Amino acid sequence: MKRIEKPTLSFWQIWNMSFGFLGIQFGFALQNSNASRILQTFGADVEHLSLFWLAAPITGMIIQPIIGHYSDRTWTKLGRRRPYFLVGALFAAFALMVMPNAHLLAYLLPPIMIGAGMLMIMDASFNVAMEPFRALVADNLPDKQRSLGFSIQTFLIGTGAVLGSWLPYLLSEYLGVSKVAPPGEIPDNVIFSFYVGAATLVATLLWTVFTTKEYTPEELHRYDPAEIEAESETKGILSIFTDFSNMPKAMKQLGLVQFFSWFALFSMWVFSTPAIAQHVYKLMPSDTSSSTYADAANWVGILFGIYNGVSAIYALCLPKIARFTSRKITHAFSLIMGGVGLLSIYFIEDPTLLIFSMIGVGLAWGSILAMPYAILSSSIPARKMGVYMGIFNFFITLPQIVNGFFGGIIVKEIFGGQAIFALVMAGILMIVAAISVLYVQDEESNPEKSPILPN
Numbered sequence: 001m002k003r004i005e006k007p008t009l010s011f012w013q014i015w016n017m018s019f020g021f022l023g024i025q026f027g028f029a030l031q032n033s034n035a036s037r038i039l040q041t042f043g044a045d046v047e048h049l050s051l052f053w054l055a056a057p058i059t060g061m062i063i064q065p066i067i068g069h070y071s072d073r074t075w076t077k078l079g080r081r082r083p084y085f086l087v088g089a090l091f092a093a094f095a096l097m098v099m100p101n102a103h104l105l106a107y108l109l110p111p112i113m114i115g116a117g118m119l120m121i122m123d124a125s126f127n128v129a130m131e132p133f134r135a136l137v138a139d140n141l142p143d144k145q146r147s148l149g150f151s152i153q154t155f156l157i158g159t160g161a162v163l164g165s166w167l168p169y170l171l172s173e174y175l176g177v178s179k180v181a182p183p184g185e186i187p188d189n190v191i192f193s194f195y196v197g198a199a200t201l202v203a204t205l206l207w208t209v210f211t212t213k214e215y216t217p218e219e220l221h222r223y224d225p226a227e228i229e230a231e232s233e234t235k236g237i238l239s240i241f242t243d244f245s246n247m248p249k250a251m252k253q254l255g256l257v258q259f260f261s262w263f264a265l266f267s268m269w270v271f272s273t274p275a276i277a278q279h280v281y282k283l284m285p286s287d288t289s290s291s292t293y294a295d296a297a298n299w300v301g302i303l304f305g306i307y308n309g310v311s312a313i314y315a316l317c318l319p320k321i322a323r324f325t326s327r328k329i330t331h332a333f334s335l336i337m338g339g340v341g342l343l344s345i346y347f348i349e350d351p352t353l354l355i356f357s358m359i360g361v362g363l364a365w366g367s368i369l370a371m372p373y374a375i376l377s378s379s380i381p382a383r384k385m386g387v388y389m390g391i392f393n394f395f396i397t398l399p400q401i402v403n404g405f406f407g408g409i410i411v412k413e414i415f416g417g418q419a420i421f422a423l424v425m426a427g428i429l430m431i432v433a434a435i436s437v438l439y440v441q442d443e444e445s446n447p448e449k450s451p452i453l454p455n
Contacts, residue, residue, distance in 0.1 A: 004222055006142040006215075011152075016211040017140060018153040020085060022160035023204030024129050027092055027122070029164030029308065030197045033301040034190055035119055036273045038100055040288045041186055042111040046274045046419055047412035050404045052116045053270050057400030059124040064131050064393040071132045079214030080139065081132035088129030089205035093198035095122035100186040100194050111184070129205070131393070139215065154369065158312020163200075165305030167193040169298040179294040187294060251392055253440045254372050258395035260433035261335065261368055264426035266400040267407060268342065268361070273300045275419035280351055285417060299351055303358045310362025315370050322374075328442055331371040332434040338364020339430030345423050364430060375442045 009017075036049050044052060071084050078086070099118035102111040109117075137149040172179035172189040181187040277283045277296040287293050314334075322330045341360020348354055376392065407422065415421035 006140070008142060008145060009140065013212075014141070014145070014149050014152055016208060017136060018133070018149070018156050018208070019211075020089070020129075020205040020208035021133050021153055022156040023089065023201035024085075024092075024126060024133070025157045025160030025308075026164040026204075027096055027197045027201045028126050029161040029304065030096065030167070030194055031119070031122055031126075032269050033165045033273075033304040034100075034168065034193075034297075036270055037288075037297045037300075038102075038186055038190070039112065039115055039119075040274070041181075041184065042102060042115050043184075044112055046271075046285055046417060047408040049274070050266070050270050050407035050411075052112075052119065053266070054401060054404035057266075057397035057404065059120055060127045060393055061397035061401070063124055063127045064397075065391050067128055067131055071135060075217055078209070079212075081136040082209050082212070082214060084132040085129035086205055086209055088125045088127070089201050090125075092122055092125035092129065093202050095119075095125065096194045096198040096201070100191045103185050127393075136212075136214070140212075154315040154366075155312055157369070158308050158315070160200075161308030162305040162312075164193075164197055165301045165303075165308060167196060167301075169302050172294075172298060179298060180289070180291050183289045189298075247391060249441070251376055251395075254376060254437075255395045257331075257433050257437045257440060258372060259399040260429045260436060261364075261399075262396050263399035263403050264338070264342065264429040264433070265365075265368070266403045267422045267426040267429075270403075270407065271411065271419040271422040272303070273297050275345070275423050276300055276303075276351070276354070278418065279346070279420040280349060280354070296351075299354075303354055306355055307358040307362035307365055310359050311366030311369065314363050314366035318367060318370055322371075326442070327371055327375055328437050328440060331367050331375075331437050334363045334367030334371070335430050335434035335437065339427045339434065342423050342427030342430060344427075346420055375440065 035053070039049060039052050040046070067084055071081050074080055074083065076083055095118040098105075099115055099122065102114035102118065105111070105114050108114070133153075137153060141149045168179075168187075168189045171177040171192055172187075177189040177192055179187050179189045273296065274285065276299070277287075277293055278285060281292055281296040283290070283293055283296065318330060321333075325333075337360040339360075341357040341364070344357045344360070345354060348357065373392075410425070411417065411419055411422050
Protein backbone atom coordinates (compact mmCIF):
# COMPACT_ATOMS: atom_id res chain seq x y z
CA MET A 1 0.00 0.00 0.00
CA LYS A 2 1.36 3.41 -0.96
CA ARG A 3 2.16 5.70 1.94
CA ILE A 4 0.18 8.96 2.14
CA GLU A 5 1.73 11.98 3.85
CA LYS A 6 -0.05 13.12 7.00
CA PRO A 7 -1.75 16.54 6.85
CA THR A 8 0.27 19.57 7.93
CA LEU A 9 -0.83 21.01 11.28
CA SER A 10 -0.86 24.67 12.30
CA PHE A 11 1.54 26.09 14.87
CA TRP A 12 -1.19 26.29 17.50
CA GLN A 13 -2.34 22.72 16.85
CA ILE A 14 1.22 21.56 17.52
CA TRP A 15 1.45 23.86 20.57
CA ASN A 16 -1.78 22.44 22.02
CA MET A 17 -0.57 18.90 21.40
CA SER A 18 2.53 19.45 23.55
CA PHE A 19 1.15 21.94 26.08
CA GLY A 20 0.57 19.23 28.68
CA PHE A 21 4.32 18.63 28.81
CA LEU A 22 4.67 22.04 30.48
CA GLY A 23 2.60 20.76 33.40
CA ILE A 24 4.49 17.47 33.58
CA GLN A 25 7.84 19.27 33.75
CA PHE A 26 6.43 21.78 36.24
CA GLY A 27 5.67 18.93 38.63
CA PHE A 28 8.86 17.05 37.79
CA ALA A 29 10.95 20.15 38.55
CA LEU A 30 9.23 20.59 41.92
CA GLN A 31 10.09 16.97 42.70
CA ASN A 32 13.72 17.26 41.59
CA SER A 33 14.49 20.46 43.49
CA ASN A 34 12.52 19.76 46.68
CA ALA A 35 12.31 16.00 47.29
CA SER A 36 15.66 15.77 49.14
CA ARG A 37 14.73 18.80 51.23
CA ILE A 38 11.37 17.28 52.16
CA LEU A 39 12.84 13.87 52.99
CA GLN A 40 15.61 15.44 55.11
CA THR A 41 12.99 17.43 57.00
CA PHE A 42 11.12 14.21 57.74
CA GLY A 43 14.30 12.68 59.16
CA ALA A 44 16.30 11.16 56.30
CA ASP A 45 20.08 11.22 56.69
CA VAL A 46 22.17 12.58 53.81
CA GLU A 47 23.70 9.17 53.09
CA HIS A 48 20.21 7.64 52.82
CA LEU A 49 18.76 10.15 50.37
CA SER A 50 19.83 8.22 47.29
CA LEU A 51 18.04 5.12 48.62
CA PHE A 52 14.77 7.02 48.87
CA TRP A 53 15.29 8.36 45.36
CA LEU A 54 15.51 4.78 44.09
CA ALA A 55 11.73 4.84 43.78
CA ALA A 56 12.05 7.03 40.70
CA PRO A 57 14.32 4.95 38.42
CA ILE A 58 12.91 1.59 39.54
CA THR A 59 9.36 2.58 38.67
CA GLY A 60 10.59 4.14 35.42
CA MET A 61 12.45 1.02 34.39
CA ILE A 62 9.37 -1.13 34.94
CA ILE A 63 6.63 1.19 33.79
CA GLN A 64 7.94 2.99 30.71
CA PRO A 65 8.44 -0.07 28.45
CA ILE A 66 5.04 -1.43 29.52
CA ILE A 67 3.29 1.89 28.91
CA GLY A 68 5.09 2.25 25.59
CA HIS A 69 4.07 -1.27 24.58
CA TYR A 70 0.40 -0.81 25.44
CA SER A 71 0.11 2.75 24.16
CA ASP A 72 1.27 1.46 20.76
CA ARG A 73 -1.72 -0.89 20.85
CA THR A 74 -4.41 1.10 22.67
CA TRP A 75 -7.39 2.35 20.69
CA THR A 76 -10.18 4.08 22.63
CA LYS A 77 -12.68 6.87 22.04
CA LEU A 78 -10.21 9.13 23.83
CA GLY A 79 -7.42 8.09 21.49
CA ARG A 80 -4.22 6.11 21.56
CA ARG A 81 -1.90 8.09 23.84
CA ARG A 82 -4.21 10.49 25.68
CA PRO A 83 -5.66 7.96 28.16
CA TYR A 84 -2.21 7.29 29.55
CA PHE A 85 -1.02 10.81 30.19
CA LEU A 86 -4.44 11.81 31.57
CA VAL A 87 -4.37 9.02 34.16
CA GLY A 88 -0.72 9.76 34.90
CA ALA A 89 -1.54 13.44 35.51
CA LEU A 90 -4.29 12.68 38.01
CA PHE A 91 -2.13 10.34 40.10
CA ALA A 92 0.85 12.71 39.96
CA ALA A 93 -1.33 15.61 41.12
CA PHE A 94 -2.51 13.53 44.08
CA ALA A 95 1.07 12.72 45.10
CA LEU A 96 2.13 16.37 44.74
CA MET A 97 -0.55 17.44 47.21
CA VAL A 98 0.14 14.70 49.75
CA MET A 99 3.96 14.56 49.83
CA PRO A 100 4.70 17.88 51.59
CA ASN A 101 1.84 17.22 54.02
CA ALA A 102 3.03 13.75 55.06
CA HIS A 103 3.57 14.93 58.64
CA LEU A 104 -0.19 15.43 58.95
CA LEU A 105 -0.66 11.69 58.37
CA ALA A 106 1.80 10.61 61.06
CA TYR A 107 -1.00 8.75 62.84
CA LEU A 108 -1.01 6.32 59.90
CA LEU A 109 2.68 5.91 59.09
CA PRO A 110 5.93 7.76 59.83
CA PRO A 111 6.14 10.86 57.59
CA ILE A 112 9.36 9.61 55.99
CA MET A 113 7.56 6.49 54.74
CA ILE A 114 4.61 8.47 53.41
CA GLY A 115 6.97 10.94 51.73
CA ALA A 116 8.95 8.14 50.08
CA GLY A 117 5.72 6.45 48.98
CA MET A 118 4.44 9.67 47.41
CA LEU A 119 7.78 10.09 45.65
CA MET A 120 7.29 6.64 44.12
CA ILE A 121 3.70 7.34 43.06
CA MET A 122 4.70 10.72 41.69
CA ASP A 123 7.52 9.39 39.58
CA ALA A 124 5.53 6.40 38.35
CA SER A 125 2.80 8.80 37.26
CA PHE A 126 5.23 11.10 35.48
CA ASN A 127 6.59 8.07 33.64
CA VAL A 128 3.08 7.02 32.60
CA ALA A 129 2.56 10.47 31.09
CA MET A 130 5.94 11.23 29.50
CA GLU A 131 6.57 8.50 26.94
CA PRO A 132 3.11 8.63 25.30
CA PHE A 133 3.63 12.40 24.94
CA ARG A 134 6.82 11.87 22.95
CA ALA A 135 5.16 9.22 20.81
CA LEU A 136 2.15 11.51 20.19
CA VAL A 137 4.30 13.95 18.22
CA ALA A 138 5.54 11.15 15.96
CA ASP A 139 1.95 9.86 15.57
CA ASN A 140 0.35 13.13 14.54
CA LEU A 141 2.94 15.04 12.53
CA PRO A 142 4.28 14.46 9.01
CA ASP A 143 8.03 13.98 8.75
CA LYS A 144 8.61 17.56 7.63
CA GLN A 145 6.98 18.95 10.80
CA ARG A 146 8.49 16.67 13.43
CA SER A 147 11.42 19.06 13.89
CA LEU A 148 9.02 21.87 14.73
CA GLY A 149 6.98 19.56 16.96
CA PHE A 150 9.93 18.55 19.12
CA SER A 151 11.24 22.10 19.10
CA ILE A 152 7.99 23.34 20.65
CA GLN A 153 7.98 20.42 23.08
CA THR A 154 11.55 21.22 24.15
CA PHE A 155 10.61 24.85 24.76
CA LEU A 156 7.60 23.86 26.88
CA ILE A 157 9.70 21.36 28.84
CA GLY A 158 12.20 24.09 29.71
CA THR A 159 9.50 26.63 30.55
CA GLY A 160 7.68 24.24 32.87
CA ALA A 161 10.92 23.23 34.57
CA VAL A 162 11.94 26.85 35.18
CA LEU A 163 8.56 27.76 36.67
CA GLY A 164 8.49 24.68 38.90
CA SER A 165 12.05 25.18 40.12
CA TRP A 166 11.63 28.88 40.89
CA LEU A 167 8.16 28.91 42.43
CA PRO A 168 9.12 28.25 46.11
CA TYR A 169 11.68 31.08 45.96
CA LEU A 170 9.25 33.48 44.28
CA LEU A 171 6.50 32.76 46.81
CA SER A 172 8.78 33.45 49.78
CA GLU A 173 10.73 36.42 48.42
CA TYR A 174 8.01 38.32 46.55
CA LEU A 175 4.70 37.22 48.10
CA GLY A 176 5.86 36.87 51.68
CA VAL A 177 4.91 33.19 52.06
CA SER A 178 6.83 31.66 54.97
CA LYS A 179 10.00 29.78 54.02
CA VAL A 180 10.59 28.25 57.47
CA ALA A 181 8.55 25.86 59.58
CA PRO A 182 8.85 24.02 62.91
CA PRO A 183 11.19 21.00 62.88
CA GLY A 184 9.64 18.07 61.08
CA GLU A 185 7.27 20.22 59.01
CA ILE A 186 7.52 21.64 55.48
CA PRO A 187 7.46 25.43 54.95
CA ASP A 188 4.34 26.97 53.42
CA ASN A 189 6.17 28.21 50.32
CA VAL A 190 7.00 24.62 49.38
CA ILE A 191 3.54 23.28 50.23
CA PHE A 192 1.77 25.97 48.19
CA SER A 193 4.19 25.40 45.30
CA PHE A 194 3.21 21.74 45.22
CA TYR A 195 -0.48 22.72 45.20
CA VAL A 196 0.11 25.05 42.25
CA GLY A 197 2.10 22.30 40.54
CA ALA A 198 -0.77 19.83 40.92
CA ALA A 199 -3.29 22.30 39.51
CA THR A 200 -1.01 23.25 36.61
CA LEU A 201 -0.35 19.62 35.78
CA VAL A 202 -4.03 18.72 35.56
CA ALA A 203 -5.02 21.91 33.72
CA THR A 204 -2.36 21.63 31.01
CA LEU A 205 -3.00 17.92 30.45
CA LEU A 206 -6.73 18.52 30.13
CA TRP A 207 -5.99 21.28 27.62
CA THR A 208 -4.06 18.83 25.46
CA VAL A 209 -6.68 16.10 25.87
CA PHE A 210 -9.55 18.33 24.75
CA THR A 211 -7.77 20.27 22.00
CA THR A 212 -5.83 17.46 20.31
CA LYS A 213 -7.16 14.89 17.88
CA GLU A 214 -5.54 11.49 17.43
CA TYR A 215 -5.76 9.45 14.26
CA THR A 216 -7.88 6.31 14.15
CA PRO A 217 -6.25 2.95 13.33
CA GLU A 218 -7.66 3.14 9.82
CA GLU A 219 -6.13 6.57 9.26
CA LEU A 220 -2.76 5.50 10.57
CA HIS A 221 -2.84 2.46 8.32
CA ARG A 222 -3.41 4.78 5.39
CA TYR A 223 -0.61 7.16 6.38
CA ASP A 224 1.83 4.42 7.36
CA PRO A 225 1.28 0.94 5.86
CA ALA A 226 3.82 -0.48 8.34
CA GLU A 227 1.08 -0.17 10.95
CA ILE A 228 -0.65 -3.09 9.24
CA GLU A 229 2.35 -5.25 10.01
CA ALA A 230 2.19 -4.17 13.63
CA GLU A 231 -1.36 -5.45 13.92
CA SER A 232 -0.28 -8.94 12.91
CA GLU A 233 2.57 -9.13 15.41
CA THR A 234 2.40 -10.70 18.85
CA LYS A 235 0.59 -8.32 21.16
CA GLY A 236 1.41 -9.98 24.46
CA ILE A 237 3.40 -8.16 27.06
CA LEU A 238 6.22 -10.69 26.66
CA SER A 239 6.90 -9.23 23.21
CA ILE A 240 8.72 -6.44 25.07
CA PHE A 241 11.53 -8.92 25.73
CA THR A 242 11.68 -9.71 22.02
CA ASP A 243 11.87 -6.02 21.21
CA PHE A 244 14.56 -5.62 23.87
CA SER A 245 16.70 -8.38 22.37
CA ASN A 246 16.25 -6.84 18.90
CA MET A 247 17.06 -3.28 19.91
CA PRO A 248 19.01 -1.25 17.36
CA LYS A 249 22.79 -1.37 17.57
CA ALA A 250 23.00 2.36 18.13
CA MET A 251 20.87 1.98 21.26
CA LYS A 252 23.29 -0.54 22.74
CA GLN A 253 26.29 1.67 21.98
CA LEU A 254 24.66 4.68 23.58
CA GLY A 255 24.10 2.70 26.77
CA LEU A 256 27.54 3.47 28.22
CA VAL A 257 27.20 7.18 27.46
CA GLN A 258 23.80 7.23 29.13
CA PHE A 259 25.11 5.34 32.16
CA PHE A 260 27.78 7.92 32.99
CA SER A 261 25.54 10.88 32.10
CA TRP A 262 22.57 9.80 34.21
CA PHE A 263 24.69 8.60 37.14
CA ALA A 264 26.03 12.16 37.25
CA LEU A 265 22.59 13.75 36.92
CA PHE A 266 21.15 11.59 39.69
CA SER A 267 23.99 12.63 42.00
CA MET A 268 23.28 16.27 41.22
CA TRP A 269 19.53 15.98 41.88
CA VAL A 270 19.96 14.05 45.12
CA PHE A 271 22.93 15.82 46.69
CA SER A 272 22.81 19.43 45.44
CA THR A 273 20.78 20.76 48.37
CA PRO A 274 22.90 19.21 51.16
CA ALA A 275 26.13 19.85 49.23
CA ILE A 276 25.45 23.55 48.67
CA ALA A 277 24.04 24.01 52.18
CA GLN A 278 27.17 22.48 53.72
CA HIS A 279 29.90 23.64 51.35
CA VAL A 280 28.73 27.09 50.25
CA TYR A 281 26.44 28.17 53.11
CA LYS A 282 28.70 26.51 55.74
CA LEU A 283 25.88 24.68 57.55
CA MET A 284 26.14 21.52 59.60
CA PRO A 285 24.54 18.39 58.05
CA SER A 286 21.97 18.28 60.86
CA ASP A 287 20.78 21.86 60.26
CA THR A 288 17.64 21.46 58.14
CA SER A 289 15.17 23.84 59.83
CA SER A 290 17.02 27.16 59.98
CA SER A 291 16.35 30.21 57.82
CA THR A 292 19.80 29.81 56.25
CA TYR A 293 19.01 26.24 55.22
CA ALA A 294 15.76 27.50 53.69
CA ASP A 295 17.76 30.10 51.76
CA ALA A 296 20.13 27.40 50.50
CA ALA A 297 17.29 25.09 49.47
CA ASN A 298 15.38 27.91 47.75
CA TRP A 299 18.54 28.94 45.91
CA VAL A 300 19.02 25.38 44.67
CA GLY A 301 15.55 25.66 43.16
CA ILE A 302 16.59 28.86 41.37
CA LEU A 303 19.76 27.19 40.12
CA PHE A 304 17.80 24.22 38.82
CA GLY A 305 15.50 26.62 37.01
CA ILE A 306 18.51 28.33 35.43
CA TYR A 307 19.97 25.12 34.03
CA ASN A 308 16.57 24.14 32.66
CA GLY A 309 16.13 27.54 31.03
CA VAL A 310 19.60 27.34 29.48
CA SER A 311 18.82 23.85 28.18
CA ALA A 312 15.62 25.02 26.48
CA ILE A 313 17.45 27.75 24.58
CA TYR A 314 20.49 25.61 23.84
CA ALA A 315 18.36 22.79 22.43
CA LEU A 316 17.26 25.13 19.63
CA CYS A 317 20.93 25.76 18.73
CA LEU A 318 22.00 22.10 18.70
CA PRO A 319 21.07 21.31 15.06
CA LYS A 320 23.20 24.16 13.72
CA ILE A 321 26.14 23.16 15.93
CA ALA A 322 25.77 19.55 14.79
CA ARG A 323 25.79 20.62 11.13
CA PHE A 324 29.12 22.41 11.57
CA THR A 325 30.66 19.56 13.56
CA SER A 326 28.82 16.28 14.12
CA ARG A 327 26.23 14.97 16.51
CA LYS A 328 28.85 13.08 18.51
CA ILE A 329 31.17 16.07 18.84
CA THR A 330 28.24 18.30 19.74
CA HIS A 331 27.14 15.94 22.50
CA ALA A 332 30.71 15.45 23.75
CA PHE A 333 31.26 19.22 23.97
CA SER A 334 28.00 19.69 25.84
CA LEU A 335 28.81 16.96 28.36
CA ILE A 336 32.25 18.45 28.98
CA MET A 337 30.62 21.79 29.74
CA GLY A 338 28.32 20.04 32.20
CA GLY A 339 31.27 18.30 33.83
CA VAL A 340 33.18 21.56 34.20
CA GLY A 341 30.08 23.21 35.65
CA LEU A 342 29.67 20.54 38.32
CA LEU A 343 33.37 20.52 39.19
CA SER A 344 33.39 24.31 39.56
CA ILE A 345 30.91 24.14 42.47
CA TYR A 346 33.73 22.85 44.70
CA PHE A 347 35.71 26.08 44.18
CA ILE A 348 32.81 28.54 44.69
CA GLU A 349 32.05 30.33 47.97
CA ASP A 350 29.61 32.99 46.70
CA PRO A 351 26.16 31.41 46.00
CA THR A 352 25.56 33.88 43.16
CA LEU A 353 28.52 32.49 41.20
CA LEU A 354 26.82 29.09 41.13
CA ILE A 355 24.77 30.53 38.25
CA PHE A 356 27.81 30.06 36.01
CA SER A 357 28.09 26.43 37.12
CA MET A 358 24.47 25.87 36.14
CA ILE A 359 25.03 27.34 32.68
CA GLY A 360 27.42 24.48 32.01
CA VAL A 361 24.97 21.97 33.44
CA GLY A 362 22.25 23.47 31.25
CA LEU A 363 24.31 22.87 28.10
CA ALA A 364 24.74 19.23 29.09
CA TRP A 365 21.07 18.80 30.02
CA GLY A 366 19.86 20.31 26.76
CA SER A 367 22.05 17.92 24.79
CA ILE A 368 21.11 14.91 26.94
CA LEU A 369 17.44 15.58 26.18
CA ALA A 370 18.06 15.69 22.44
CA MET A 371 21.29 14.30 21.00
CA PRO A 372 21.06 10.63 22.11
CA TYR A 373 17.55 10.48 20.63
CA ALA A 374 18.78 12.17 17.46
CA ILE A 375 21.53 9.56 17.05
CA LEU A 376 19.05 6.80 17.77
CA SER A 377 15.98 8.05 15.93
CA SER A 378 16.68 6.80 12.42
CA SER A 379 16.96 3.20 13.62
CA ILE A 380 13.65 3.06 15.54
CA PRO A 381 10.67 1.59 13.61
CA ALA A 382 7.86 4.16 13.57
CA ARG A 383 5.28 1.54 14.52
CA LYS A 384 7.28 0.69 17.66
CA MET A 385 8.07 4.25 18.69
CA GLY A 386 6.36 3.92 22.06
CA VAL A 387 7.94 0.64 23.17
CA TYR A 388 11.45 1.56 22.02
CA MET A 389 11.28 4.94 23.73
CA GLY A 390 10.33 3.01 26.86
CA ILE A 391 13.11 0.45 26.42
CA PHE A 392 15.67 3.21 25.86
CA ASN A 393 14.67 4.47 29.28
CA PHE A 394 16.41 1.37 30.70
CA PHE A 395 19.74 3.06 30.02
CA ILE A 396 18.52 6.07 31.98
CA THR A 397 17.12 4.24 34.98
CA LEU A 398 19.88 1.63 35.48
CA PRO A 399 22.60 4.15 36.40
CA GLN A 400 20.19 5.89 38.77
CA ILE A 401 19.44 2.57 40.49
CA VAL A 402 23.15 1.81 40.85
CA ASN A 403 23.69 5.29 42.26
CA GLY A 404 20.71 4.87 44.57
CA PHE A 405 22.22 1.77 46.16
CA PHE A 406 25.81 2.91 46.32
CA GLY A 407 25.76 6.74 46.13
CA GLY A 408 24.88 7.23 49.79
CA ILE A 409 27.45 4.65 50.89
CA ILE A 410 30.12 6.42 48.85
CA VAL A 411 29.22 9.78 50.40
CA LYS A 412 29.29 8.38 53.94
CA GLU A 413 32.20 5.94 53.83
CA ILE A 414 34.50 7.48 51.22
CA PHE A 415 33.61 11.17 51.28
CA GLY A 416 33.08 11.37 55.06
CA GLY A 417 29.53 12.68 54.74
CA GLN A 418 30.64 15.64 52.60
CA ALA A 419 28.00 15.75 49.87
CA ILE A 420 30.03 18.22 47.78
CA PHE A 421 32.26 15.38 46.64
CA ALA A 422 29.22 13.65 45.13
CA LEU A 423 28.98 16.66 42.79
CA VAL A 424 32.72 16.46 42.07
CA MET A 425 32.30 12.79 41.16
CA ALA A 426 29.34 13.73 38.97
CA GLY A 427 31.47 16.25 37.10
CA ILE A 428 34.16 13.68 36.42
CA LEU A 429 31.61 11.17 35.14
CA MET A 430 30.11 13.77 32.80
CA ILE A 431 33.54 14.15 31.20
CA VAL A 432 33.90 10.35 30.99
CA ALA A 433 30.53 10.26 29.20
CA ALA A 434 31.84 12.87 26.76
CA ILE A 435 34.78 10.62 25.91
CA SER A 436 32.50 7.59 25.56
CA VAL A 437 30.20 9.24 23.03
CA LEU A 438 33.08 9.61 20.59
CA TYR A 439 33.12 5.81 20.22
CA VAL A 440 29.43 5.55 19.29
CA GLN A 441 28.80 4.61 15.65
CA ASP A 442 26.54 7.31 14.24
CA GLU A 443 25.54 7.18 10.60
CA GLU A 444 24.89 10.93 10.67
CA SER A 445 21.53 10.86 8.90
CA ASN A 446 20.24 14.14 7.50
CA PRO A 447 19.38 16.33 10.50
CA GLU A 448 16.40 17.76 8.62
CA LYS A 449 14.82 14.31 8.61
CA SER A 450 15.40 13.68 12.28
CA PRO A 451 12.17 13.38 14.30
CA ILE A 452 13.92 14.52 17.45
CA LEU A 453 16.12 17.53 16.88
CA PRO A 454 14.46 20.88 16.23
CA ASN A 455 15.60 22.84 13.20
